[in-house]
Amino acid sequence: MPSVLKDIISKLKLNYSSYRIVTLFAIVLFSFAKIALDITFFSINENFFLTFNLWHYISEIVLFASFVSYQFTLARINRNLEHNQISIIFNKRLKGLLFHFAIYWTFSVLLGIISDLTRDPDLSILLLYDIKLVYSMIVIGNLCRFIIDWILYFRTPSTKKYLTFIAIHIVIASSGLFVIEMLNTSSYDTINLITGLFTIVLVISVFSMPRKNSWIASLSYKKKLLLIFYMLMISFFMMSDLTLEILNMSYDRDILYFKAPISYSVLNIISLSILVFFLRIILSTLAAWPTTKIVAKKNIELESLSTLNRFVVETLNKSPEKIIITASQIARQMTNAHSAWTEIYSKELPKQIAYSFNISQKNLTYIQNYTHFTKHFFNCQDTTLIDSIADNDYLYPISDTITYAKSMIILPLYSGLERLGTCILLKDTEYAFESEDISILNTLSQNLSIALQNASLIQDSIQKEKYKSEMLLAQNIQRNLLPKEDLTTNEFSISAFTEPAQEVGGDYYDLVYLSDNTPCLLIADVSGKGISAAIIMSQMKGAVQAISPLSDSVADLMKKLNKTLFGTIGRKNFITVAGLSFKPDGTINFVRAGHSPILVTSDGKTKKYMPKGLGIGLTGSSLFDKNLDEVELKLNFNDNVLLITDGINEVSNEKNQQFGYNQLIEILEFKNLNSAIEINKQIKSKIEAFSADDAHIDDMTVISLIYRKNTNV
Amino acid sequence: MPASNKFGITKKQANGIDCFYLEGYLDAHTAPQLESAFQESIDAGNYKILVNFRDLDYISSAGLGVFMAFIEDIRNENGDIKLTSMQDKVFSVFDLLGFPMLFDIEVNEINAIEKFLSKNSNDLSK
Numbered sequence: 001m002p003s004v005l006k007d008i009i010s011k012l013k014l015n016y017s018s019y020r021i022v023t024l025f026a027i028v029l030f031s032f033a034k035i036a037l038d039i040t041f042f043s044i045n046e047n048f049f050l051t052f053n054l055w056h057y058i059s060e061i062v063l064f065a066s067f068v069s070y071q072f073t074l075a076r077i078n079r080n081l082e083h084n085q086i087s088i089i090f091n092k093r094l095k096g097l098l099f100h101f102a103i104y105w106t107f108s109v110l111l112g113i114i115s116d117l118t119r120d121p122d123l124s125i126l127l128l129y130d131i132k133l134v135y136s137m138i139v140i141g142n143l144c145r146f147i148i149d150w151i152l153y154f155r156t157p158s159t160k161k162y163l164t165f166i167a168i169h170i171v172i173a174s175s176g177l178f179v180i181e182m183l184n185t186s187s188y189d190t191i192n193l194i195t196g197l198f199t200i201v202l203v204i205s206v207f208s209m210p211r212k213n214s215w216i217a218s219l220s221y222k223k224k225l226l227l228i229f230y231m232l233m234i235s236f237f238m239m240s241d242l243t244l245e246i247l248n249m250s251y252d253r254d255i256l257y258f259k260a261p262i263s264y265s266v267l268n269i270i271s272l273s274i275l276v277f278f279l280r281i282i283l284s285t286l287a288a289w290p291t292t293k294i295v296a297k298k299n300i301e302l303e304s305l306s307t308l309n310r311f312v313v314e315t316l317n318k319s320p321e322k323i324i325i326t327a328s329q330i331a332r333q334m335t336n337a338h339s340a341w342t343e344i345y346s347k348e349l350p351k352q353i354a355y356s357f358n359i360s361q362k363n364l365t366y367i368q369n370y371t372h373f374t375k376h377f378f379n380c381q382d383t384t385l386i387d388s389i390a391d392n393d394y395l396y397p398i399s400d401t402i403t404y405a406k407s408m409i410i411l412p413l414y415s416g417l418e419r420l421g422t423c424i425l426l427k428d429t430e431y432a433f434e435s436e437d438i439s440i441l442n443t444l445s446q447n448l449s450i451a452l453q454n455a456s457l458i459q460d461s462i463q464k465e466k467y468k469s470e471m472l473l474a475q476n477i478q479r480n481l482l483p484k485e486d487l488t489t490n491e492f493s494i495s496a497f498t499e500p501a502q503e504v505g506g507d508y509y510d511l512v513y514l515s516d517n518t519p520c521l522l523i524a525d526v527s528g529k530g531i532s533a534a535i536i537m538s539q540m541k542g543a544v545q546a547i548s549p550l551s552d553s554v555a556d557l558m559k560k561l562n563k564t565l566f567g568t569i570g571r572k573n574f575i576t577v578a579g580l581s582f583k584p585d586g587t588i589n590f591v592r593a594g595h596s597p598i599l600v601t602s603d604g605k606t607k608k609y610m611p612k613g614l615g616i617g618l619t620g621s622s623l624f625d626k627n628l629d630e631v632e633l634k635l636n637f638n639d640n641v642l643l644i645t646d647g648i649n650e651v652s653n654e655k656n657q658q659f660g661y662n663q664l665i666e667i668l669e670f671k672n673l674n675s676a677i678e679i680n681k682q683i684k685s686k687i688e689a690f691s692a693d694d695a696h697i698d699d700m701t702v703i704s705l706i707y708r709k710n711t712n713v
Numbered sequence: 714m715p716a717s718n719k720f721g722i723t724k725k726q727a728n729g730i731d732c733f734y735l736e737g738y739l740d741a742h743t744a745p746q747l748e749s750a751f752q753e754s755i756d757a758g759n760y761k762i763l764v765n766f767r768d769l770d771y772i773s774s775a776g777l778g779v780f781m782a783f784i785e786d787i788r789n790e791n792g793d794i795k796l797t798s799m800q801d802k803v804f805s806v807f808d809l810l811g812f813p814m815l816f817d818i819e820v821n822e823i824n825a826i827e828k829f830l831s832k833n834s835n836d837l838s839k
Contacts, residue, residue: 527774528741571785572778576810594810614811618781627814 023070030066034059035130039123064137064266071141072148079153083215086153087223093146094230100139101237107132140267143234147277154212162209169202170269178265199269206276216281217288217295224285224292231278238271297436304334304440308447315451316458320420321354323455324413327448328355328423331411334444335437337425339402342413343368344421345378354421363401370397377410377422383441384410388430404428411441415452471503478504478534481541483511487703488676489519490710491584495676497684498701499647505699506533507645508540512548512557520554520581523703525595525645527574527615533699536569554579555591555630562593562616562624574617578643586635586707591628594618596649599642599661600633601668608661635707640668640679642705647698648683654692663690679704722750730761730829732822736768739776747779751794755783760792763825767798772806780816793817793832795825 041055081089111128151159176195219227288295307330315323321344328342341364342355351374353364368374376394386408389395398405405426413421427433478500487494498507506526514520524540526533543564544557551557558579565575576595582588590598594615597608611629618624635641642664651659667673667682683702720743723734731754739747754762764780766772784794797819799807807818819825 525774527778529775572775572782574774574778574781574810576774596809610809612811614814618810618812619815623814627811 020070020073023066023073027063027066027070030059030063031134034063035127035134038126038130043123060133063134067137067141068144071145074145079155081153083218087215087219090146090150091223091226091230093149094227094234097139097143097146098230098233098237100142101234104132104135104139105237105240107135136267140270143274144270147274151209154215156210156212158210162205166202166205166209166273169198169205170266170273173198173202174266174269177269199272202269202273203276206273207280209277209280216285217291218299219285219288219292220296221292224289228282228285231282235275235278238275300334301436301440304330305443307334308444311444312447312451312454316454318455320415320452320455323448323451324421325355327413327444327451329357331423331441331444332357332425334440335409335425335433336427337409338428339405339426340424342421342423343374343377345419351421355423359402366401367397373397377412377424378419380410380412380422382412383438383445385433385435385438386410387433390430398426402426406430407432409433409437409441411445413445414449415456416449420452474531474534475500475503478538481538482509487511487521489584491586491707492582493674493676493706493708494521494703495680496701496703497680498699499696500534500699501647501696502530504531504534505529506537507647507699507701508537509643509701509703510541510544512544514551514553514557514581515549516552518581518583520548520557520579521643521703521705522577522579523595523643523645523701524575524577525647525699525701527572527576529699532573536573536575539569540565540575553630554581554589555628558591558593558613558616558628559621559625562614562619563621565617566620566624569617574615576615576645580641580643580705582705582707584710586637586639587632588635588641589630589632590641591630593624593628596644596646597661599644599664599668600635600639601641601665602633602636602639604669604671606665606668637707637709638671638674640676640704640706642668642679643703645699645701647696647700648687648702650698651687651691651696651700653690659687659690674706674708676704676706679706720746722746724750728826728830729759730763730826731759732763732765734765734768736770738771739769739779740771740773741775744773744775744779747776748782751779751783755786760787760790761829762787762792762794763822763829764794764796765798765822766796766800766803769800769803772803777807777810777812780812784816793829795819795828797822797825 037055037059111125111132114128115125151163173195176191176198179191180195216224216227311326311330315326318326324342324344328340331337332340337357339358340355341353341357341359343351344354345351353368356364373394386392386395389399389406389408395408398408406429407427409425411423411425412419413423425433482498483496487496494511496509498505498509500507506529508522508524508526510522512520512522522544524537526536526540540561543561547560547564548557551560558577561577569575574594577593578590578595578598579593580588580590580598590609590611592598592609592611592613594613597610600607600609609631611631613628614624616624644664649658649660649664653659663686664683667679667686670682673679673682680702683704687696687700719737720739721736723736725732725734733747733750735747737743751762754760762783780794780796787794795817796807796812798821799818804818807813807816812818817825817828819828
C-alpha cells in the first residue's frame with residue numbers, strides 16, 4: 001500500500017478493515033459501472049470503436065489493479081501456526097481455488113462455443129464476456145493472494161528482495177506483451193526480445209526463489225498427493241484457458257475487442273509465474289516422495305516424545321497406579337497393539353492387573369494361573385520383542401487363550417531400580433512390531449521411572465511439610481512446659497536454658513515448691529530423643545506438678561516420682577533426674593537419680609558430686625529408695641552450682657573429642673562472673689566454639705545458680 | 714559424634730550360655746540390632762545371656778534401655794543378663810545410672826560364666 005494512501009487513510013481515520021470494506025465496495029461499484037458502460041457503448045454506436053477500446057483497456061487496468069490490491073490486503077497469515085495446521089489451511093484453500101477454476105473453465109468453454117456459434121456478436125455475449133472478466137479477476141486475485149500467503153509463511157530473509165524483483169519483471173514483461181498485443185504484429189523484434197528476456201528472467205527467479213519447502217517432506221503420502229493433484233489441476237485449467245483464448249483469437253479476429261486485452265498481458269505473465277511456482281512445489285513434493293515413510297515415522301517418534309514429556313509433567317500429583325495405567329495406555333497407543341495388559345507386582349507374586357485392553361477377564365485369569373509364565377515376565381529385565389508367539393512353545397498360555405495374538409512385546413516397568421510391573425502388548429500378525437517400537441517403549445519406560453520417582457518425591461515433601469508443621473506445634477507445646485518466669489530469687493541468681501537436638505526433645509527443667517514451700521530445681525533427661533522422649537517428658541512434668549507439693553524433701557520427691565513413673569513409661573525408657581532444693585541461708589539439698597554429676601564451686605574450687613541414685617523408671621521403689629542418697633551443703637556467698645544434662649559434656653568436636661567437664665569448671669571458677677545468665681552465656685559460646693557443627697546430636701540443658709547477698713536488704 | 718553405623722554383634726555359645734560380643738557404638742540407631750539378638754535367644758529358650766563389652770566404645774541411653782527391656786522377663790525365667798569386660802568410659806555410663814545395683818557387672822567373662830554355672834549347680838542341689 002503506497003504511503004500516500006496510508007496518509008489518506010490516517011486522515012480519514014479509517015482503520016484497516018474499514019479501508020478493506022470501502023475498497024471492496026468501490027470494486028463492486030466499478031465492476032457494475034464498467035458492465036453498464038460497456039453495454040451503453042455497444043448499443044449506442046459501433047462507430048465509437050476506438051473510444052470503446054480505449055475505455056475497455058483503461059477500465060480493465062483499473063479493475064485488475066483494484067482486485068489484486070484488495071486481495072493483497074487480505075494476504076495475512078499467522079506464522080505461529082504449526083506446519084501440520086498450515087498444510088491443512090493451504091490444502092483447503094487450494095481445494096476452493098480448484099473449484100473456482102473449474103467453474104471458470106467450464107464458463108470459458110461454454111462461452112467459446114457460444115461465441116463460435118453466434119458469428120455476430122451481440123449484447124448478451126458482451127455481457128457474458130464482461131462477467132467472465134470480473135470472475136477471472138476474482139479467481140486470479142485469489143490465487144495471487146494464496147501464493148503471497150504461501151511465500152510469506154515460508155519466507156526467508158531474502159523473500160522481500162525476490163518479491164520486489166519479480167514484481168518489477170512482471171510489470172515490464174506484461175507491459176511488453178501488452179504493447180505487442182496492441183500493435184498486433186510480430187515485427188517489433190526489440191520489444192519481443194526485451195519481453196522475452198524479462199519473461200525468462202522472471203521464470204528463472206520465480207523458480208529459484210528461496211523458500212522453506214522442507215516441510216513438504218513432513219507431509220504424509222495422502223497430503224502430498226492432494227497437493228500435487230490440486231496444483232496440477234489448477235495449472236491445467238489455467239493453461240487450457242490460455243489455449244482457448246489463443247485458439248479463439250486465431251480463428252476469430254472480430255471478437256477481439258470483446259476480450260480483455262489485459263488477459264493477454266498481465267494475466268498471462270502472472271499465470272506463467274504461478275505455473276512456474278506450482279511446478280517448483282510439485283517438483284519439491286516429488287523429490288520428497290521417497291522419504292515420506294521415514295519422515296512419517298520420525299514424526300510419530302517426535303509426537304511420542306512430546307506425549308512422553310507431557311506424561312511426566314501431567315502425572316506429577318497422581319498415584320503410582322494411575323501413572324502406570326497412563327503409561328500402559330500410551331504404550332498401547334504408540335505401538336498400535338491390538339491387546340495389552342499390565343500386571344503390578346506387590347511383595348508377593350501373584351500380582352494384580354492394573355490395566356487391560358481388549359482382553360477378557362477370563363483369559364487374563366487363565367494366563368495368570370500359569371505361574372511359570374508370569375515368572376518369565378518378571379524375569380524379563382529389558383523390553384523384549386517376540387516376533388512370533390507360535391515359535392516359542394512356552395508361550396502356549398497366550399496362544400491358547402488369545403488365539404489371534406501372533407507377536408508380542410514384554411515391557412518391564414520400573415521406578416528407579418525397583419521393579420513395579422510388566423506391560424504385555426499383543427498384535428495379530430507375526431513380525432508386526434517394529435524395532436522403533438522398542439526404542440520408543442524404552443524411552444517410555446525411562447520416563448515412567450522418572451514420573452514415578454517425581455510423584456513419590458512430591459508425596460514425600462508434602463508429608464514432610466505436614467510433619468514439619470506438626471513438629472512446630474509440638475515444639476511450641478513443649479516450650480510452654482518449661483518455666484517462663486525468671487528463676488532468680490533474692491538470694492540466688494538462677495538461669496537456665498535448653499536446646500533440643502531435634503524440634504522437640506527429652507530434656508526438662510523446672511522450678512517447683514515442696515510442701516514446706518522450699519523452692520526446688522529439677523533437671524531431667526529422658527532416655528532417647530525426639531518425639532518419644534518428648535512425650536515421656538510431658539508425662540514427667542505432670543507427675544512433678546502433682547507430687548512436689550506433697551513432698552517433704554527433694555529425696556522424697558524423687559522417690560514419689562519413681563513410684564509414679566516406674567512401669568508407666570515403658571521398660572526401655574528411663575529418666576535421669578537431679579533435684580536441688582535451696583534455702584535463703586545458703587543451705588542446699590540435692591539428689592541425683594542416675595543423672596550427670598552436680599558441680600558445686602565453693603571458694604573457687606569445684607567439686608563433682610555423684611551421690612548414689614538410680615535412674616527413674618529403672619526399678620521399683622524398694623531398690624530405688626534404698627539406693628538414693630541426699631547431700632546437704634551450706635553455700636557461701638558467690639559459691640555456685642551447675643546442673644547439666646549429658647548433652648553438654650558429650651558435645652564432640654571434629655576429632656571426636658568430648659567437651660567434658662574441665663571447660664565448665666574453668667568457667668565456674670572464673671571469679672568475675674557474678675550472674676547466672678553470664679555463666680550460661682559463657683557455656684554456650686564455649687560449646688559453640690568447640691563443637692564440630694551447629695547441629696548437636698543430643699538435647700542440651702543447663703541450670704546455673706549463684707548464691708549471693710540478698711540484694712533487696 | 715559417635716559413628717552410629719559402626720556396630721557389630723558376634724554371638725557364641727558356651728556351656729548353655731549365649732555370649733554376645735559387642736563392638737563399636739550402641740545407640741538409638743543400633744540398639745534394635747541388639748534387641749533382636751536378645752529376642753532370638755529368648756525365643757530359643759535361652760535365658761542365660763552374657764554380654765561382653767570389651768570392644769564397645771560408646772553406649773547411649775537408648776542402648777542402656779535394651780538391657781532394661783529384657784532383664785525382667787529373663788529373670789522371671791530364672792535367667793540373667795550378665796555384663797562383662799567394660800571399658801572405663803562405658804562403665805561410667807552404667808555407673809552414673811546406678812546399673813551396678815541392677816545388673817551383675819563382672820570384670821571378665823570367666824567370673825560371669827562361673828556365676829552362671831554355680832547358680833546352675835545351686836539350682837540342681839536344691
